[in-house]
Amino acid sequence: xxxxxxxxxxxxxxxxxxxxxxxxxxxxxxxxxxxxxxxxxxxxxxxxxxxxxxxxxxxxxxxxxxxxxxxxxxxxxxxxxxxxxxxxxxxxxxxxxxxxxxxxxxxxxxxxxxxxxxxxxxxxxxxxxxxxxxxxxxxxxxxxxxxxxxxxxxxxxxxxxxxxxxxxxxxxxxxxxxxxxxxxxxxxxxxxxxxxxxxxxxxxxxxxxxxxxxxxxxxxxxxxxxxxxxxxxxxxxxxxxxxxxxxxxxxxxxxxxxxxxxxxxxxxxxxxxxxxxxxxxxxxxxxxxxxxxxxxxxxxxxxxxxxxxxxxxxxxxxxxxxxxxxxxxxxxxxxxxxxxxxxxxxxxxxxxxxxxxxxxxxxxxxxxxxxxxxxxxxxxxxxxxxxxxxxxxxxxxxxxxxxxxxxxxxxxxxxxxxxxxxxxxxxxxxxxxxxxxxxxxxxxxxxxxxxxxxxxxxxxxxxxxxxxxxxxxxxxxxxxxxxxxxxxxx
Amino acid sequence: xxxxxxxxxxxxxxxxxxxxxxxxxxxxxxxxxxxxxxxxxxxxxxxxxxxxxxxxxxxxxxxxxxxxxxxxxxxxxxxxxxxxxxxxxxxxxxxxxxxxxxxxxxxxxxxxxxxxxxxxxxxxxxxxxxxxxxxxxxxxxxxxxxxxxxxxxxxxxxxxxxxxxxxxxxxxxxxxxxxxxxxxxxxxxxxxxxxxxxxxxxxxxxxxxxxxxxxxxxxxxxxxxxxxxxxxxxxxxxxxxxxxxxxxxxxxxxxxxxxxxxxxxxxxxxxxxxxxxxxxxxxxxxxxxxxxxxxxxxxxxxxxxxxxxxxxxxxxxxxxxxxxxxxxxxxxxxxxxxxxxxxxxxxxxxxxxxxxxxxxxxxxxxxxxxxxxxxxxxxxxxxxxxxxxxxxxxxxxxxxxxxxxxxxxxxxxxxxxxxxxxxxxxxxxxxxxxxxxxxxxxxxxxxxxxxxxxxxxxxxxxxxxxxxxxxxxxxxxxxxxxxxxxxxxxxxxxxxxxx
Numbered sequence: 001x002x003x004x005x006x007x008x009x010x011x012x013x014x015x016x017x018x019x020x021x022x023x024x025x026x027x028x029x030x031x032x033x034x035x036x037x038x039x040x041x042x043x044x045x046x047x048x049x050x051x052x053x054x055x056x057x058x059x060x061x062x063x064x065x066x067x068x069x070x071x072x073x074x075x076x077x078x079x080x081x082x083x084x085x086x087x088x089x090x091x092x093x094x095x096x097x098x099x100x101x102x103x104x105x106x107x108x109x110x111x112x113x114x115x116x117x118x119x120x121x122x123x124x125x126x127x128x129x130x131x132x133x134x135x136x137x138x139x140x141x142x143x144x145x146x147x148x149x150x151x152x153x154x155x156x157x158x159x160x161x162x163x164x165x166x167x168x169x170x171x172x173x174x175x176x177x178x179x180x181x182x183x184x185x186x187x188x189x190x191x192x193x194x195x196x197x198x199x200x201x202x203x204x205x206x207x208x209x210x211x212x213x214x215x216x217x218x219x220x221x222x223x224x225x226x227x228x229x230x231x232x233x234x235x236x237x238x239x240x241x242x243x244x245x246x247x248x249x250x251x252x253x254x255x256x257x258x259x260x261x262x263x264x265x266x267x268x269x270x271x272x273x274x275x276x277x278x279x280x281x282x283x284x285x286x287x288x289x290x291x292x293x294x295x296x297x298x299x300x301x302x303x304x305x306x307x308x309x310x311x312x313x314x315x316x317x318x319x320x321x322x323x324x325x326x327x328x329x330x331x332x333x334x335x336x337x338x339x340x341x342x343x344x345x346x347x348x349x350x351x352x353x354x355x356x357x358x359x360x361x362x363x364x365x366x367x368x369x370x371x372x373x374x375x376x377x378x379x380x381x382x383x384x385x386x387x388x389x390x391x392x393x394x395x396x397x398x399x400x401x402x403x404x405x406x407x408x409x410x411x412x413x414x415x416x417x418x419x420x421x422x423x424x425x426x427x428x429x430x431x432x433x434x435x436x437x438x439x440x441x442x443x444x445x446x447x448x449x450x451x452x453x454x455x456x457x458x459x460x461x462x463x464x465x466x467x468x469x470x471x472x473x474x475x476x477x478x479x480x481x482x483x484x485x486x487x488x489x490x
Numbered sequence: 491x492x493x494x495x496x497x498x499x500x501x502x503x504x505x506x507x508x509x510x511x512x513x514x515x516x517x518x519x520x521x522x523x524x525x526x527x528x529x530x531x532x533x534x535x536x537x538x539x540x541x542x543x544x545x546x547x548x549x550x551x552x553x554x555x556x557x558x559x560x561x562x563x564x565x566x567x568x569x570x571x572x573x574x575x576x577x578x579x580x581x582x583x584x585x586x587x588x589x590x591x592x593x594x595x596x597x598x599x600x601x602x603x604x605x606x607x608x609x610x611x612x613x614x615x616x617x618x619x620x621x622x623x624x625x626x627x628x629x630x631x632x633x634x635x636x637x638x639x640x641x642x643x644x645x646x647x648x649x650x651x652x653x654x655x656x657x658x659x660x661x662x663x664x665x666x667x668x669x670x671x672x673x674x675x676x677x678x679x680x681x682x683x684x685x686x687x688x689x690x691x692x693x694x695x696x697x698x699x700x701x702x703x704x705x706x707x708x709x710x711x712x713x714x715x716x717x718x719x720x721x722x723x724x725x726x727x728x729x730x731x732x733x734x735x736x737x738x739x740x741x742x743x744x745x746x747x748x749x750x751x752x753x754x755x756x757x758x759x760x761x762x763x764x765x766x767x768x769x770x771x772x773x774x775x776x777x778x779x780x781x782x783x784x785x786x787x788x789x790x791x792x793x794x795x796x797x798x799x800x801x802x803x804x805x806x807x808x809x810x811x812x813x814x815x816x817x818x819x820x821x822x823x824x825x826x827x828x829x830x831x832x833x834x835x836x837x838x839x840x841x842x843x844x845x846x847x848x849x850x851x852x853x854x855x856x857x858x859x860x861x862x863x864x865x866x867x868x869x870x871x872x873x874x875x876x877x878x879x880x881x882x883x884x885x886x887x888x889x890x891x892x893x894x895x896x897x898x899x900x901x902x903x904x905x906x907x908x909x910x911x912x913x914x915x916x917x918x919x920x921x922x923x924x925x926x927x928x929x930x931x932x933x934x935x936x937x938x939x940x941x942x943x944x945x946x947x948x949x950x951x952x953x954x955x956x957x958x959x960x961x962x963x964x965x966x967x968x969x970x971x972x973x974x975x976x977x978x979x980x981x982x983x984x985x986x987x988x989x
């Protein structure tokens with residue numbers, strides 16, 4: 001009780017000092033210049049590029065290796081080879097250490113070591129205590145250079161992959177992503193080629209050894225190194241770890257572009273036991289070399305790329321309560337056109353309504369300029385959150401290495417904020433008109449087809465017929481092991 | 491050469507491990523945890539309410555989580571063009587909702603007696619019901635004109651803040667964001683405003699959003715069974731209902747329930763805030779007083795949860811058919827977060843899990859029985875459990891996996907774990923302690939989580955407790971908790987996904 005009067009007194013005095021509205025707050029400036037990649041870049045004698053960023057706050061070292069490889073380089077009929085090679089580099093021991101010994105040693109040193117190969121990039125990572133760096137780096141380099149590809153681990157991985165194939169039609173989210181890509185990129189592009197039982201069975205241990213030998217060499221590496229070390233000392237260690245490693249054979253072929261024109265429409269995949277329809281809708285986008293990708297980023301932020309502040313969340317979630325989450329992305333591609341995509345999930349009867357609202361919002365961006373307020377919000381967000389890209393040493397190193405891997409111009413980040421500042425509402429409307437195509441939408445819906453088509457009796461104004469994209473096409477799911485589709489409606 | 495380095499692996503300068511936190515409490519009971527770190531362009535800022543689904547009761551399950559959503563819906567200042575009109579509309583909306591509720595209750599009664607099959611079919615509604623729905627739509631349309639959509643989020647976004655979000659668990663609710671280091675005052679303004687002047691606007695539309703959130707979980711092949719298993723596992727404890735709540739409760743929760751909940755659990759004496767990043771603690775203290783001192787202390791301290799878990803007297807089993815890999819999940823009742831036996835259980839989980847863990851070596855590699863297997867100790871505020879699980883390889887049954895898991899459990903009960911194996915796990919815990927401090931945001935999150943169950947200091951003291959775990963401790967806790975009568979078994983059989 002004795003404290004009460006004091007609390008009231010404090011409250012009364014302080015209340016006067018609180019501005020009525022947050023827009024009355026004044027903030028000191030925060031000058032920020034993005035770090036220059038060139039200041040951290042080193043070329044090793046072996047040909048590898050290494051970005052070194054020191055940070056002595058914690059006794060940890062992080063080394064990430066980007067490798068110029070990918071599943072696009074798999075020979076015909078061996079789909080799954082790249083991914084298996086990536087995982088088995090880590091799991092199969094080395095030429096001088098059994099898989100079990102390698103794993104035990106890494107575990108005892110508390111080192112985190114990983115390896116993988118994705119569609120257009122390989123990656124290997126080491127995170128360890130500074131004190132254990134010598135032993136851990138030796139393990140890591142041995143793994144990269146001399147993987148053992150132990151037979152029993154290889155067979156285990158194959159059997160686990162086969163088991164996963166059998167279950168590939170279980171998850172609605174997996175179906176949605178896979179079928180959208182297939183409808184957007186066609187079937188002959190590597191990005192939609194699927195592992196089958198036959199392709200998996202065709203892969204031998206020797207294939208893994210060959211795939212690794214062809215691409216894993218320092219000339220194909222870009223390293224992002226961050227943490228508790230002295231750069232000069234770290235360079236010497238890396239030189240030693242990669243010394244005498246011969247270059248790989250021949251140049252690496254470029255990533256092929258898809259040659260396919262998607263067919264717009266509403267494609268529905270039956271999963272009758274779902275109480276929610278999963279939707280992914282969109283069309284082809286642009287590459288990062290297209291200067292308009294910056295304006296498209298701002299446009300996408302206003303549409304569905306910035307959470308609760310974007311139009312899709314406000315209308316689909318907040319106004320109508322139709323979905324927990326609705327978002328869009330317009331990520332530019334590196335080697336070929338990226339995609340424009342909107343994704344959400346909604347209860348069966350309201351899917352048609354939510355799809356209609358999304359299409360309306362896409363059209364609205366073409367027909368009306370962003371309000372001054374929306375444009376300002378998106379621009380300021382992008383500019384004021386910019387320093388976060390470089391917040392930690394590991395983020396900086398990863399950014400530099402990734403940018404070089406993707407051949408981003410060296411002055412990209414230096415000019416980035418000025419390019420954002422220069423954008424006007426006219427610019428945004430121009431790119432919306434040029435790159436958003438409501439008539440070309442490919443709409444993939446996974447769920448209980450009957451309930452979704454039936455729609456909501458309380459909202460008869462919304463139906464799939466009114467979207468102008470033709471009748472709903474029921475689509476078959478493929479056999480999970482052969483990926484053969486029962487009857488091809490096209 | 492490696493040997494020597496290995497020997498060094500667990501020699502640590504203990505002082506370097508300590509997270510330095512400055513703590514202060516306002517007269518109204520609101521506690522602040524400050525962890526300044528130089529050089530970062532953003533500050534991780536968050537606050538935590540010591541309330542979760544465990545504080546609910548039948549009839550209002552899901553309210554803690556629904557409430558988390560409501561905290562983003564605006565205040566007397568934000569999210570609205572005319573607060574007086576808005577408040578009047580809210581009263582009208584509540585009135586119509588109460589009438590609608592009666593209609594829904596009548597439909598529920600008729601459905602219960604089998605007179606109708608679908609209570610949501612428009613054809614079964616009375617004329618009065620239809621009229622109420624029209625009024626409802628009109629009032630909502632009027633309210634929509636008064637609302638400034640998502641203003642809270644927009645202000646933060648415009649100022650370059652990222653990761654604006656919140657999360658509700660069984661035990662606590664956390665609200666967090668990363669703000670640019672020069673704009674920390676904005677966080678003070680916004681957070682004190684929504685605690686001082688909240689308005690639970692768009693309450694009923696937000697309930698629909700939560701229903702969708704629930705459906706999302708149910709759409710996962712095993713999601714819908716998880717809830718049933720939780721309900722089976724907890725006999726009397728409020729941990730038995732899902733954080734997201736039972737659907738029938740979500741339908742019935744009113745704005746009045748939410749108001750009462752706020753007054754009880756969102757008083758400053760039930761909250762703690764935490765900042766990690768580049769700031770001046772002196773300035774922060776002044777800001778804390780200026781903005782948060784206006785909150786009045788709650789009239790009474792929220793009471794700890796009364797209903798505790800009754801001891802389990804017999805094994806329970808649940809068999810599910812789902813479009814997923816065959817799997818065995820086994821849960822034992824153990825101890826709450828921070829209990830003296832918890833470090834030993836954490837160590838046991840690590841002995842069993844991972845690439846060099848016993849489950850993987852035995853079930854996956856040697857016996858070729860499982861595709862994967864793992865263990866974990868999950869300590870909640872009032873209770874806890876130890877869960878082991880394994881998915882079967884093609885041609886193997888969940889029962890085979892179950893039995894093989896028990897074999898490994900028996901081994902840790904009856905044979906001492908070799909010293910080197912224990913050392914390996916302790917090395918990993920030590921390294922993990924550093925890794926967990928790498929992100930400002932994650933540090934803020936952990937400090938608040940520890941503060942919600944015990945105190946933030948646990949982040950510094952837990953590692954000594956783990957270091958002290960002995961081979962004998964491992965056998966003792968394994969024998970104490972992994973008894974057949976104390977286990978709950980969930981077996982998944984593969985069912986082809988519905989076409």
